[in-house]
Amino acid sequence: MLVAAEASGDALGASLAKALRARLGDQVTFVGVGGAKMAEQGVQSPFDIAQLSILGIWEGLKAYPTVKARLDDTVALAAREKPDVAILIDSWGFTIRLAKALRKLDPELALVKYVAPQVWAHSAKRAGVLAKAVDLLLSIQPMDKAYFDAVGLRNVFVGNSALAKRFDAADAGRLRSPIGVAAGDPILLVLPGSRPSEIERVLPAFEDAVKRLKADRPELAIVVPAAYTVAEAVRARVAGWPFRAHVIEDEGLKDDAFVAADVALACSGTVTTELALAGVPMVVGYRTGAITYAIMRRLMKPKWVTLFNIAANKSVAPELLQDACEGEGLAREIGRLLDDPALRRSQATEQSVALDKMGRGMPDPSEAAADALLAFLKTRGISNS
Known part of the structure; x- marks a missing residue:
């Protein structure tokens, strides 16, 4: 059984x-x-996981009845299908509740968490909570190990799959021609996130920034790669922009867009690592609820939210968060990159160096995760041989 909530x-x-x-x-x-x-x-899901793509305390409270119903649906699926192992992927709030419910349903069920809560960044107490809930952790960050060793949870570092993404088959020209962007025209990628709450809170600020940039640079091409979880909402919002923007949903064309882009305006998340792998300098923006942000800032240990900034221990890519995530400031930072090729090259190089510190070049994390999982299952007497 595989469970992913976003x-x-x-x-x-x-x-x-x-x-x-x-x-x-x-x-x-x-x-x-x-x-x-x-x-x-x-994996045929019994419901649309967009219902679970929630971030923020207030948003979580509003969505609680829906999340509880989907949790019950997932437990019912496990009761019906009786899996040998359940692998619960990321999404701490949903999967920790699911782990406890599955343990109650079947105390003998092998439970595996894939992606650790970022205890090194905020609450170390979660390490102990997870150790009581699951049998194995497949972690994607090397800094996880000490925390989970300390609480006796078996854990294996498998690597970050985002670092394994390749752009060898991507073609910048293949993107430019269909959307009518000339070879010399700059391309700005706008990546507003994959959660409905991010589209609601982050995209308006990104839109304001793009309007300002387009006013000064009419030749600037705007490309908006949209996650399938929010594609409809993104299309609807972008359709009202007073200038042309190209929304892309096809995964192959998204890769083409990444290698074609000059600069990106990105919502904080996994996509920032992928952009860095593609060599795209970026500005990172994020907004959440005021109460959620206040709590996060109190709990967060690192100075930054972007993983390669944390790895580099400095602000490689500018981060404009919460009140700073507004059109004028975002446009100013993006404009600096668009107007200065040397600055773009320098930032892309520093991003690349930080990726090496994060573990780029390791074997495929999915292969490592599969091997670690099968080795663990053998110790539980669950094997294909």
């Missing part, structure tokens, strides 16, 4: 399912919860 987890689940299928063939059957990518690997 787009990034769906990608992880799909890659893991593919790796397991390569090892086990028809000896493995998948059930669970996920999105379009996991569905391609045979």
Whole structure:
């Protein structure tokens, strides 16, 4: 059983399912919860995971009845299908509750958490909570190990799948021609997030910034890669912009957009690592609820939210968060990059150096995760041999 509650987890689940299928063939059957990518690997979700893509205390309170109902649906699925192992991917709030419910349902069920809560960044207490809830942790950050060793939770560092993304097959020209962007015209990527709350809170500030940039640079091409979880909302919002913008949903064209872009305006998240891998200098913006942000700032230990900034221990990519995430400031930072090729090259180089510190170049994390999972299952007497 594979359970992912949002787009990034769906990608992880799909890659893991593919790796397991390569090892086990028809000896493995998948059930669970996920999105379009996991569905391609045979995981038929009983509901749309966009209902679970929530961030923020107030948003969480409003969505609680829906989340509780989806939690019950997931537990019912496990009761019906009786999996040998349940792999709960990221999404701490949902998956920790699910782990406890599944343990109550079947105390013998092997429970695996894939992606640790960022205890090194905020609450170390979560390490102990997770140790009581699951049997194995597959972690994607090397700094996780000490925290989970300390509480006796078996854990394996498998690497960050975002660092394994390749752009070898991407083609900048393949993007420019269909959308009518001349070879010399600059391209700005606008990536407003994958959660409905991010589209609501972040995209308006990004829109204001883009309006300001377009007013001074009419030749600037705007490309908006949209996560499938929020594609409809993004299309509706962008349709009202007073200038042309190209919304892209196709995964192949998104890769083309990444290698074609001069600069990106990105919502904080996994996409910032992918942009860095593609060599795109960026400005990172984020907004959440005021209460949520106040609590996060009190709990967060690092000075930054972007992983490669944390790895570099400095502000490689500018971060404009909460009240600072507004049109004028975002446009000013993006404009500096657009107007200064040397600055773009310098930032892209520093981003690349930080990626090396994060572990770029490791074997495929999905392959490592599959091997670690099968080794663990053998110790539980669950094996294909």
